[in-house]
Amino acid sequence: MKLELHAEWTKLRTLAGTCWALAAIAVLTVAFGAAAGAATTCASARCNHDAVKLALTGVQVSQAAVAVLAVLAITGEYGTGMIRATFTAMPRRSAVLAAKAAVLAGLTLVAAVVGVLGSVLAARLILPGRGFTPEHGYPLLSLADGPVLRAAAGSALYLTLIALLCLGVATAVRDSAAAVGVVLGLLYLFPILIRAISDPGWQRLLVRISPMNAGLAIQATTNLDLQPIGPWAGLGVLTAWAVAALACGGLLLRLRDA
Amino acid sequence: MTGLLRAEWTKFRTVRGWVLGMVLAALIIVLLGVFTAANNYSSCEGPDGDDCPAVPLGPDGSAVNDRFSFAHQVLDGDGEVTVRVASLTGTITYPPPDHDKIVPGVVPWAKAGIMIKESVRQGSAYAAMMVTGGHGTRLQHNFDGDAAGSPGASWLRLTRAGDTITGAESADGVRWTTVGTVRLAGLPPIVRVGLFAASPCDLTVTQGDLGGTIGKCRLARAVAAFDHVSLAGNPWTHDDVGAMRGAPALSQGAFRESGDTFTVSGSGDIGPYGLEGGQPVERTLSGAYTGLIVVIVVAVMFITAEYRRGMIRTTLLASPRRGRVLVAKALVLGAVTFVTALIAALVAVPLCRRILRGNGNYLLPVSTATELRVVLGTAALLAVAAVLALAVGALFRRSAAAVITAITVIVLPHVLATASVLPVELSQWLLRLTPAAGFAIQQSVPEYPQVTGHYVPQMGYYPLPPWGGFGVLCGYAALALGLAVVQLRRRDA
Missing domain, CATH: 1.10.357 (Tetracycline Repressor; domain 2)
Incomplete structure (x- = not known):
């Protein structure tokens, strides 16, 4: 396994796109979170905004960069035929996928943590000027605060799980364009559907099974009792999606010719 | 190629x-x-069962709101009507910040004035000169037509000539300015003319508990006092156009005549329907x-x-x-x-x-x-x-x-x-x-x-x-x- 890890680390590290994608994850998270914060005002104590969720909005954009990184990690090998060399050198295909997943998850987590910390820092600088003051019930965002820490750490985990979900799908689909389409379709389909229907039962159900909506429940710090799904349960749903996608990809990887 | x-x-x-x-x-x-x-899904629970009330259609077939309080008489052929809106006041229920009481107030699009309308049937053609809560005088017609007058005028006049209707306004009842002329195609010779009042609900927008914004509409009523009414002397009929059975008392229109002053109160709106419902x-x-x-x-x-x-x-x-x-x-x-x-x-x-x-x-x-x-x-x-x-x-x-x-x-x-x-x-x-x-x-x-x-x-x-x-x-x-x-x-x- 050490061999596989080392090989995958070398491959991913030397790809030209990896650095760019990692930088994009961090930058997009911070930039979009800051923009959302700067565009919001809290005029009174009853403005009912979730400041933490607002500060971490950028995750919804940077997950696209995560998808690029994760998809290219595997489809790049199919595109160039490298995959045959990989399997000749390391015939244990599941171990290869596991190593890829580990290296990818590690890199994504690092970039995500940088992005999330940057977002919290940006929120600390921006939000008080937009009316998110202690008088209005918004103390300065601090990671020492339990719910804030949960939302911040959870957002980094969210991006990591999205990377694994994308890797699983891409391993199964093998074509980069199709893989990206499937993943983003899966992520964006649910919010669109939830908005379009009026049946509250279906809406709750869709939120609970949607990888994006359920996964982002980890960012909620207010009105927790009204959320269709709890923070950790939501992240659990996304974990289930990621595990299922990886299992599916791994199975197909073993069964098919490379 | x-x-x-x-x-x-x-x-x-x-x-x-x-x-x-x-x-x-x-x-x-x-x-x-x-x-x-x-x-x-959609269903309406009301005194008339679960069927939603029919939405009236305007002259051009689009869905419209046509709910107002109307004190009217017959207008046979061409004619003119002049009034002064002495005051426009109103009531708003449960407005912000505490949403806990009924207060006096007029919403920006509360409207009162004079109207020439084909009939009291909802959705029929009309033209109206009105004073609004916050948008000055307006000449509106057939639900989506809207022309602005001036902010200060309180004298209103409508003149019918065939199927064209001219709206005019004045600050003192002496010098008149035309606000606009509209054509109501196919207007029958005998129409209704009279005083009306309506007030759309008071929209308050709050941040939703789970993100997004939620608009809530709170019932409002407009009360308009008219004097110098050129129609005085003829018999009046009052209709609460579009009233629903079992609606709150505050939403029901009323008409009172005392001496030279006429008071019309009502809620609702006359205009395009929008997306709601x-x-x-x-x-x-x-x-x-x-x-x-x-x-x-x-x-x-x-x-x-x-x-x-x-x-x-x-x-x-x-x-x-x-x-x-x-x-x-x-x-x-x-x-x-x-x-x-x-x-x-x-x-x-x-x-x-x-x-x-x-x-x-x-x-x-x-x-x-x-x-x-x-x-x-x-x-x-x-x-x-x-x-x-x-x-x-x-x-x-x-x-x-x-x-x-x-x-x-x-x-x-x-x-x-x-x-x-x-x-x-x-x-x-x-x-x-x-x-x-x-x-x-x-x-x-x-x-x-x-x-x-x-x-x-x-x-x-x-x-x-x-x-x-x-x-x-x-x-x-x-x-x-x-x-x-x-x-x-x-x-x-």
Whole structure:
């Protein structure tokens, strides 16, 4: 396994796109979170905004960069035929996928943590000027605060799980364009559907099974009792999606010719 | 060029995955539309059972609000009516900040004045001169016509001559200014003329508990006192037009006559219906967002596959004028996408309408021109978005990056603007500046400045007009295609 890890680390590290994608994850998270914060005002104590969720909005954009990184990690090998060399050198295909997943998850987590910390820092600088003051019930965002820490750490985990979900799908689909389409379709389909229907039962159900909506429940710090799904349960749903996608990809990887 | 088009069409139709992708996109549009329609229910519980009251239709067939308090008499043939609105006061229930009491107050679009109306039937033709709570005097007619007068006038006059009606205003009852002249086609000789008052509800917008904004409308009533009424002396009839049985007492209209002063009180609004409580035609095409993702994937592959397989060298060898190759690709892809999306839309719209109606929903009536714009516009939207994705693919030459970029600029802004915690202003800017502005072509019910409404992207109101938004998308597509042609000429293949 050490061999596989080392090989995958070398491959991913030397790809030209990896650095760019990692930088994009961090930058997009911070930039979009800051923009959302700067565009919001809290005029009174009853403005009912979730400041933490607002500060971490950028995750919804940077997950696209995560998808690029994760998809290219595997489809790049199919595109160039490298995959045959990989399997000749390391015939244990599941171990290869596991190593890829580990290296990818590690890199994504690092970039995500940088992005999330940057977002919290940006929120600390921006939000008080937009009316998110202690008088209005918004103390300065601090990671020492339990719910804030949960939302911040959870957002980094969210991006990591999205990377694994994308890797699983891409391993199964093998074509980069199709893989990206499937993943983003899966992520964006649910919010669109939830908005379009009026049946509250279906809406709750869709939120609970949607990888994006359920996964982002980890960012909620207010009105927790009204959320269709709890923070950790939501992240659990996304974990289930990621595990299922990886299992599916791994199975197909073993069964098919490379 | 014909040869090029045929070559590109042959390439497209012989790749099974791309053809299947287009079929899948069409299926998604229809099936998600059906799913959406099947999960939208509507029912009204009231004293008359669970059937929703019929929405009145205006003279042009569009849905309208026609609810007001009307003290009227007969006007036979041409004539003139003059009044002075001595005061406009009112009551607002449970307004912010505490939502706990009934206070005196007038909402900006509370209105009172004189009206000439075909009959007291809801939706019949009318013209009215009015004083409003916060928008000065207005001459309004046939529900969507609205002309502004001046802020200070309190004397109002309506003159009928045949089927034209002229509205005039005055600050002192001596010097009169014409506000406008409107034509009510086919107005019968005998009509009703009289004093009216109406007050739309007081809209308060709050931040939703789970993100997004929630608009709540709180009952308001307007009370107008009239004097110097030129009609005084004739018998009056009072009708509370559009009143519902069992409605709160505060919403019920009243009319009182004491000496030379007449007081009319009422609530409701006279104007276009908006989106509230009805299903617009674009609801049947909500599968287009997801179908677009598939279209983008196919569009990007249509060009990046050439690079991956080295086919691009053969293509450019066969037709060395590189710009034309890309234009031919764009034309073929645009046409295929347009036809696919059009077929899907033509299936989805009637099918989903039937399902929606079966679930008790009220389908907002829409003019043929608007319906054509929505259906053809949705097909054109997908076609232009496909061309944009193709151009991005040609620029990047790598499919993953191109697909992500195309989806991020076309689909993601719409998702963020309608289904996230983003504040309304930022959502509106996203739908102005990004290619997602093109979805505005689907909006069938416009925003009316003379109607207080919760006009936010979340509710289906786009910040740009339909063709303006579509123009933004076309601009991006043209720009990207131009850049792609330049790059294709410059770079080695």
